[in-house]
Amino acid sequence: MTTAVKELDPGLVGRRLPGDTTTISRHQSAITDHALHAADDPDAHEHAHSIWFLVIALRGMGISVDELCALADKRDTDTLLFGTCGIDQIQPLAVGHTYRTTAAIDNIDRRTTRDGSILDSLTVTVTLFDTTVPTDAVGTVTSVYLFKRGQN
Template sequence: MTIPELPDVVGHSLDGANYVISAEQNRTLCHSLGVEPDAGGKAHPVYFYIATQVGMGETVAGLCALCNFDVEDGPMMGTCDVTYFRPLMTGEPYRVRGRILGLTRKRSRKLGIMDLVEYQLHLDLPDGTRACSVTNSWILPRGHEDGN
């Protein structure tokens, strides 16, 4: 088994497009979870993840490819940290900005060789006001050196 070398991706921009949380989609999401949407227009807080992931400048498959990893090989969510500076609102155009913070290789008894990609994303309002900052890490399992 050949395990590719780690590419130099630190600092790669993940700036993306605007993302608008639609009131209708927020209602669908809330109802799927058995809760009522906020009457004042606040979106479900989980949109921190959805808006950044959907709106960033790479798809998950594209992000994996940057790390020389095939998304079909099964990336796994490792950690996810969010800081909110204000409630997320439906109807607001959030600009998604971000970059790759790190790509490191580790060894795990269970997974064998694995790469850890860490990236940060922000949701900003048009005037530059930051609504939230998110740092995600994904585990990219490479398998054991004996091929298992």
């Protein structure tokens, strides 16, 4: 017996998430560069690899992925997938700097896949601010989290 999957709460659109702060330490930046086989760039000691935009966006929602799943009413039979991700980098991230984030759910959507499954999506935008210049954003990360609804 299958139960109907309830619609995502339309009140999620525009919902602000707590946000957070993240500091890119020299040590973590060096580990990241090593793990990614980043080229030996003379600016590497001053600028963090751009993958840090994704790291800060995940940390910067201010809620865990499990808490995001709860907002989307994810059930044990559902599968979380990472959809698309867009990074608008205004300036490079600096090693040793702390970044403050704001985050919000911008959109929800539901569609039916070719195999007949229901696929819900939540679009979350995280904006990063360097705390040394807190009024100017250094970039935004827009991520789409997909919830493939399973049979219950």
